[in-house]
Amino acid sequence: MEVSSVQMLYTHVIDFLYSKTLIFCAVQRCRLADDLCRLSVKLTSFSRFGRSLVRISVSDTGVGSKLEEYQYLKYRNDAVLTNQWDGMISLATTSISDSEIHNLNLNLKESDSAGRLIKLPSTAKNGDKFSGTEVSVSISKSLDDLLAEVTCFLQKMILVKIPASSFLSLICFIIRIKCNYLLYRPLSYICLFNQDPYLSWLIVCFFFQKVVMELLVGGNDPLGSQIESRILAIEGSSAYSPVESIKCLEVGFKDYVRNRHTVFSIGETLKVGTGVANSSGSSQGNSQVVEAVVIISEMSEQFPSSCIREQDMKMEVLYFKDFVPCSIAQSAVDALTSINWKSYGLALRSIADHDGCIMLEWENLPQYFHVHIAIHCYHRQVKQLVAQNSLPDRNLARKAVKCALDDLKENNHRVLLSTRALKICDCAPDLAKTLARLILSSNDLNFQEECCSLLGLQSRRVNMDNVGNCIRDKIVSVIGLNDRNSQKHKDAPSFLFEDDYLQKEDFMDEEYQEDEEAYNSLDL
Amino acid sequence: MGELCRSTIFFSDQHLCYADILPPSQVRARIEVAVLNFLKALSSNSPSISDLSLISRNSSNSRVSQGLLTGDSWIFLSHSFCTRSLTRENSAKSFIRVWKVMEMCYQILVQEKRVTQRELYYKLLCDSPDYFTSQMQVNRTIQDLVALLRCSRYSLGIMASSRGAIAGRLLLQEPNKEVVDCSTCGSSGYAISGDLELLEKLAMETDARYIIVVEKHAIFQRLAEDRVFNQIPCILITAKGFPDIATRFLLHRICRAFPNLPVLGFVDWNPAGLAILCTFKFGSIGMGLEAYRYACNVKWLGLRKDDIDQLVPEESLVPLKPRDLQIAKSLMSSEILQDSYKEEVAAMVQSGRRAEIEALYYHGYDYLVKFLATKIVQANSL
Numbered sequence: 001m002e003v004s005s006v007q008m009l010y011t012h013v014i015d016f017l018y019s020k021t022l023i024f025c026a027v028q029r030c031r032l033a034d035d036l037c038r039l040s041v042k043l044t045s046f047s048r049f050g051r052s053l054v055r056i057s058v059s060d061t062g063v064g065s066k067l068e069e070y071q072y073l074k075y076r077n078d079a080v081l082t083n084q085w086d087g088m089i090s091l092a093t094t095s096i097s098d099s100e101i102h103n104l105n106l107n108l109k110e111s112d113s114a115g116r117l118i119k120l121p122s123t124a125k126n127g128d129k130f131s132g133t134e135v136s137v138s139i140s141k142s143l144d145d146l147l148a149e150v151t152c153f154l155q156k157m158i159l160v161k162i163p164a165s166s167f168l169s170l171i172c173f174i175i176r177i178k179c180n181y182l183l184y185r186p187l188s189y190i191c192l193f194n195q196d197p198y199l200s201w202l203i204v205c206f207f208f209q210k211v212v213m214e215l216l217v218g219g220n221d222p223l224g225s226q227i228e229s230r231i232l233a234i235e236g237s238s239a240y241s242p243v244e245s246i247k248c249l250e251v252g253f254k255d256y257v258r259n260r261h262t263v264f265s266i267g268e269t270l271k272v273g274t275g276v277a278n279s280s281g282s283s284q285g286n287s288q289v290v291e292a293v294v295i296i297s298e299m300s301e302q303f304p305s306s307c308i309r310e311q312d313m314k315m316e317v318l319y320f321k322d323f324v325p326c327s328i329a330q331s332a333v334d335a336l337t338s339i340n341w342k343s344y345g346l347a348l349r350s351i352a353d354h355d356g357c358i359m360l361e362w363e364n365l366p367q368y369f370h371v372h373i374a375i376h377c378y379h380r381q382v383k384q385l386v387a388q389n390s391l392p393d394r395n396l397a398r399k400a401v402k403c404a405l406d407d408l409k410e411n412n413h414r415v416l417l418s419t420r421a422l423k424i425c426d427c428a429p430d431l432a433k434t435l436a437r438l439i440l441s442s443n444d445l446n447f448q449e450e451c452c453s454l455l456g457l458q459s460r461r462v463n464m465d466n467v468g469n470c471i472r473d474k475i476v477s478v479i480g481l482n483d484r485n486s487q488k489h490k491d492a493p494s495f496l497f498e499d500d501y502l503q504k505e506d507f508m509d510e511e512y513q514e515d516e517e518a519y520n521s522l523d524l
Numbered sequence: 525m526g527e528l529c530r531s532t533i534f535f536s537d538q539h540l541c542y543a544d545i546l547p548p549s550q551v552r553a554r555i556e557v558a559v560l561n562f563l564k565a566l567s568s569n570s571p572s573i574s575d576l577s578l579i580s581r582n583s584s585n586s587r588v589s590q591g592l593l594t595g596d597s598w599i600f601l602s603h604s605f606c607t608r609s610l611t612r613e614n615s616a617k618s619f620i621r622v623w624k625v626m627e628m629c630y631q632i633l634v635q636e637k638r639v640t641q642r643e644l645y646y647k648l649l650c651d652s653p654d655y656f657t658s659q660m661q662v663n664r665t666i667q668d669l670v671a672l673l674r675c676s677r678y679s680l681g682i683m684a685s686s687r688g689a690i691a692g693r694l695l696l697q698e699p700n701k702e703v704v705d706c707s708t709c710g711s712s713g714y715a716i717s718g719d720l721e722l723l724e725k726l727a728m729e730t731d732a733r734y735i736i737v738v739e740k741h742a743i744f745q746r747l748a749e750d751r752v753f754n755q756i757p758c759i760l761i762t763a764k765g766f767p768d769i770a771t772r773f774l775l776h777r778i779c780r781a782f783p784n785l786p787v788l789g790f791v792d793w794n795p796a797g798l799a800i801l802c803t804f805k806f807g808s809i810g811m812g813l814e815a816y817r818y819a820c821n822v823k824w825l826g827l828r829k830d831d832i833d834q835l836v837p838e839e840s841l842v843p844l845k846p847r848d849l850q851i852a853k854s855l856m857s858s859e860i861l862q863d864s865y866k867e868e869v870a871a872m873v874q875s876g877r878r879a880e881i882e883a884l885y886y887h888g889y890d891y892l893v894k895f896l897a898t899k900i901v902q903a904n905s906l
Contacts, residue, residue, distance in 0.1 A: 420613045430652065431610065431620045438559060438627040443634055447556045454563040474566045475610070478573050482611055494565050496558055496574040496672070499603075 022058040022135045023153075024324040025069050029062030029133060031323065031382040037061045045143040054143050059134035064095030067117070070106055085139045092123070093133040100124050156318055156325035159252030160245070160376055245376070246291045250274050253293045253318070253374045271296040271412045275403025277396045287380050288393055292400035294408050295372040296415055314352070314359040320376040321392070328358045332375055335397035336360070344405050344416040346371065375401065406484075414480050421483040425476050432472035436464050539587055539602045541579050543676045543813035548633040551680060554673045555630045575609040576622055578671035579813060586809045588860040589816075597805075597860055598819035601812035608668065621655050621665045622672060624648060629669065632681035640683050640718065641666065667811065676814050677769070678720045687764040688716035688771030689744060692753035693732040694778075699725050706759070711749040713760065718770045726774075728781055734758040734900060735778060737822055739791040739800050740765070743881050743892070752893045756900060759785075767803050769811060772818040775804065779820045787820050788905055790896070793827035793836075794844065794878035795851035795869060806860050823905035826895070829871045832879055835895070840883035844876055864906050 023041065030037040042057040070089065087109035094101040103120035110116045254270055272295050279288045317336065319328035333351060336358075341348050347363035362371065377392040409416040417425065439451045440462070452459040455470045546554075565574045579585070585604035590597050608619040628647060632639055639647075641663055648656040656662055670677050677684070690696075691713030694706040706714045717723060736758050738744045744762040753760065759778065763771040779787060789804065791797030805822040807815035832841070844852075852873050855861055861869075872878065884891050899905070 423613055424610060424616050427610070427616050427620055430655070431623060434620065434623045434627045435559060435562070438555070438623075438630050441627075441631050441634060442556070444552075444556065447560075450560060451563055454560070454567045456567070471563075471566070474571065475573060478566065478571045479611070481571070482573075494572045494574050495577045495607075496561050496565075497577070499577065499605075 022056075022137075024322070024326070025065070026058050026060040026062065026133065026135075027324050028322060028382055029065065030060055031062070033062040033131070043143060043146055051140055052142070053138050053140050054146055055136055055138045056146075057134055057136040059132065061130065061132040064098065064131045065091065065093035065133040065135070067104075084141060085137065088137065090136040091133070092135075094125065094131055096129055096131040098125070098131075099127075153325055156256070156320070159249055159256055159318065159374060160320045160323045160325075245289075245378075246274050246276050246293075249291055249320075249374060249376055250293050253295060253372070256318075256374075257295050257297055257372050269298050271298075271408055271415055273404040273406070273408025273411070275400045275405070275407055277399035277403065279393055279396055288396060289378055289380060290392065290396045290400040291376045292397070292404040293374045294401065294404040296408065296412075297370045297372065298368055314361045315370055315372055317358045317360060318372075318374040319358070320374070320378075322378045322382075323376075328375070329377070329392045329397075331392050331394040332377070332397045333358060334394045335401060336373075338394070338398055339401060339405075342420075343418045344409065345419050345422050346416070347419075373401065373404075409484050414476065417480060417483050421479050424479050428472050428475040428479065429468070432468045432470075432475060433464075435471050436468035439467060440464060539600075540589075540816075541601045541603055541674070541813060542816070543670050543674050544679065545676045546679045548636065548679075548681065551673070551675050552630060552633050554675060555626055555633075558626065558673065573610045575607045575611075576619060576668075576672050577605040577607050578622075578668050579674075580604040580606045581667065581671065581810055581812055583809060583854070583858075586812060588806075596819065596821045598816045599807045599809060599812060599860055600816040601809070617655055618665070618668070621661070622668050624652055624655060625662070625665045625669050626673075629680040629682065638681050638683055638719070640685050642685065644682060670811075670813055674813070677811075683718040683720075684768055684770065686716045686718040686768050686770035688762065688768060688774065689713035689741070689764070690716060690759065690761045690774065691744070691748040692736075692759040693730055693757055694759045695729040697727040698722065699727075707751075707753055709748075711745040713744065713748055713762075716771050716774050718768075720770060720773055723770060723774050723777065726777070728778065730759060730778075730782055730785075732757045732759045732782075732785060735775070735782075735785050735787045736760050736825070736896070737775065737787060737789045737801070737804055738762040739789075739797050740881065743790065746889075746892060747896075750890060750893055752896065755893055756897055763800075766800055769814065769818065772804060772807075772815065772820075776818040776820055786905075787822045788825040788900070789822045790825050790881065791827070792878065792880045793829075793832055793872065794880075795848045795855055795872060797827075798824075798855060798865065798869065799851050802855070802858075802861065802865075824865070824868075825899050825905045827879060827881060827884075828906065829868055831895075835887065836879050836883045837886055840886065841875070841877035841879050844872065844878050848878060849873065862906075868906075 023039070026039050030039055037060060039060040039062075040058070042055070042059070044055045044057070046053055046055065070091075087107055089106040089108065091104040091106060092101055093104075100122040101124075102122055105118040105120060107116055107118065250272060254272060257270060272293065275292045275294075277290045277292075317328060317332075319326050319332060321329070337348070337351060346365075349361045349363045352359045352361065360371070360373070365371075375397060377397065405416060414425075439448055442448055445459075448462070449459045452462055452467070455467065455474075457466060457470060544550075562574050565572050579601055581601060585601050586599050587602050588597055589600055608615050608622060610616050610619045625644075625648070628644060642659070644666070645656070645659045645662040648662055656665075666677060666680070666682055669680065673680075689712060691706050691709055691711075695703050696706060696714060697703045704714055732753070734756065736747075736752075738747065738760055739762070741762060741764040744760055744764075747760055752758065761771065761775055761778075775787070779785070787804075789801040791801050801822055801824055803815075804820060807817075807819040827836075852869050855869050856866055881892070884895055887894075
């Protein structure tokens with residue numbers, strides 16, 4: 001049986017990833033819904049029996065939850081986990097057609113499937129038509145740590161905006177924290193603090209076609225019975241204009257890279273390439289899409305290298321699965337290792353796994369040069385039961401990343417030149433200087449004028465430098481062009497002199513012929 | 525200088541590739557065309573970096589011309605090309621080397637000078653140490669340039685110093701200089717200049733009946749000291765090893781000026797010796813664009829198998845070196861070599877031995893003259 005992404009997540013990080021897993025399912029439920037959806041993540045710290053705990057609640061207004069979503073979650077018996085979590089999940093869910101809200105407790109510690117599920121009294125809907133789910137777990141972890149992880153998670157979450165279907169989708173993260181905590185590095189959000197000394201509500205909003213602000217008046221009741229919410233549209237047109245997922249990823253990732261390196265953003269230039277690969281359909285009939293964005297960031301060389309930290313030399317690969325940030329799938333890692341980086345002038349030193357984040361380290365990169373990669377793999381057809389989704393295809397991931405690299409190379413001069421082309425470019429100044437000296441040593445003014453005219457220079461103002469530089473730039477440009485086109489097609493080579501016989505035979509000579517006569521070396 | 529009349533008669537011109545002998549202004553013009561073509565391609569709407577196509581100087585591109593009336597044969601190069609390209613990683617540097625030598629030659633021609641290969645080597649070594657590391661590399665690049673521009677090395681303003689020497693019954697006179705009697709030059713003879721123009725202008729007079737081409741300097745000296753030309757009216761010429769173009773050039777001039785003088789080769793009995801003789805006789809591949817002009821009908825006087833069997837004691841034979849075997853192999857596969865020569869080579873290889881001319885001293889230090897005289901009288905040459 002294929003290992004679902006849910007299980008893969010489970011094996012990596014223990015506590016916060018539960019909420020990631022829960023968020024993952026919540027996002028899919030929202031995708032399935034036709035209507036406007038809200039997804040909230042609440043972190044509430046409290047104490048019990050002298051222990052500090054945090055309650056993580058993920059609630060959404062998507063389609064109702066199915067119990068099968070949780071059947072693959074297994075409680076792993078290790079000391080750290082046992083210390084942090086009791087294995088209990090509180091679940092409240094209702095579908096649009098249900099007449100009541102089902103309340104359940106799931107005890108994952110219980111091996112007997114009958115004993116796992118504890119049904120609690122349902123809550124009546126009183127004829128209201130709505131659907132949604134709230135899933136909660138309580139874990140023993142510091143709120144500060146969790147908040148840091150949430151922030152990081154949200155910063156990535158922004159990158160993949162779920163495309164709207166026929167209606168707007170709004171995903172809004174509401175983080176309720178105790179005692180006026182500040183959120184780190186806010187992105188695209190508006191935060192509001194109420195006057196309650198004990199409780200503050202922090203509202204983070206993401207926009208798709210419209211920017212919305214949710215004003216939440218916080219109260220003590222975490223279920224929000226005293227919360228009033230008003231949604232205001234700030235800007236945007238009413239006309240629906242779908243934005244491609246890849247475009248969202250590109251824009252989001254650019255912002256992410258810029259904000260991540262805010263210290264260096266002065267004098268930083270970003271070059272972006274995007275790639276999309278589609279499968280025709282997996283064995284389970286759900287076609288996959290893999291999107292990749294590659295960003296090259298180059299700081300201006302004047303920036304002091306002492307400001308570069310060691311950890312900046314390793315770049316995290318952002319990975320998303322079905323619109324949720326995720327630990328990278330092994331197939332994507334395989335795809336990255338299988339790419340011929342040499343043809344892009346790069347040499348991969350290592351791929352290291354740090355708590356589910358994949359860090360790439362490169363050989364011999366200039367200190368001011370960084371390569372950022374984001375990969376998003378999703379299924380066209382939303383499946384509520386994520387286990388039904390097949391694993392991302394390695395070839396597809398590879399194809400998407402390659403497309404992104406080629407796109408970058410195509411649109412940016414002299415970027416990602418292959419190792420071979422870089423070597424040749426190193427020789428270009430020497431050749432240019434030689435030609436410049438030849439031209440300028442001539443006593444034939446007509447010849448000099450003709451050369452200058454071909455180079456687009458005024459013959460009266462020529463000197464070694466400007467002639468040499470002009471020739472050098474042209475040579476480098478052609479090398480870059482050939483490098484970009486080398487995969488596509490090979491042009492017939494152009495020769496310096498025309499010769500009727502050239503078409504007959506043309507073989508490429510490397511240095512000198514191997515089969516030279518033994519005494520040819522004397523014949524000079 | 526170097527007219528083609530003889531070489532155009534009985535074979536088709538379309539196969540022959542040759543390097544023109546041109547005045548400096550025309551060579552400069554060719555270089556200028558090269559630069560303009562390069563810049564045109566670089567600046568065009570679909571810009572490209574032109575490749576350099578050079579006539580291949582290897583055996584697969586060598587052809588044989590069999591003279592029908594004269595019996596002379598020579599090697600020439602045909603229209604196979606090798607390419608130096610900047611866009612290929614491995615040939616990028618050799619591509620640039622050609623342009624660097626082209627730049628040097630252009631400047632030499634503008635200044636109306638001539639330089640030797642050695643001088644050029646030092647200039648390039650200092651100017652571009654990343655590209656030129658040895659004399660051999662410079663020499664090869666010069667040949668690449670000859671093959672690209674199709675003009676002779678001399679036309680490019682480059683001379684190769686000659687190791688050749690000439691002695692015997694020959695009077696030479698450089699323009700506006702004194703007549704030199706080569707029979708009174710001493711054992712080292714008259715040094716052959718590397719300057720082809722100078723050699724072309726030499727006035728010559730002789731009463732010799734034979735021309736003897738000697739492989740080694742030591743033998744040349746011995747014969748000159750013994751004044752062999754007083755006993756056998758001859759001209760002695762040597763290149764002191766593998767023949768340079770200047771020596772071949774002068775020999776060819778003498779042959780043309782005095783066509784009735786047979787040219788006899790006197791070389792060691794080993795593949796290298798025969799290769800040297802064949803270079804005088806047929807020309808060479810390495811400089812095939814020029815060398816074909818200076819081929820002479822040299823006959824192989826000695827040493828040959830019969831001489832070894834009759835005159836050389838067993839002790840004087842030494843084993844063949846691996847290099848000898850390599851040379852033997854290429855001689856055997858050469859289509860220009862006549863069967864009698866191939867038989868000799870086969871005998872060398874089969875015996876696994878070689879012998880130097882000095883082995884004849886077994887019969888006395890003055891034996892060489894007797895040997896030559898006997899051979900000439902017997903008309904025993906291949």
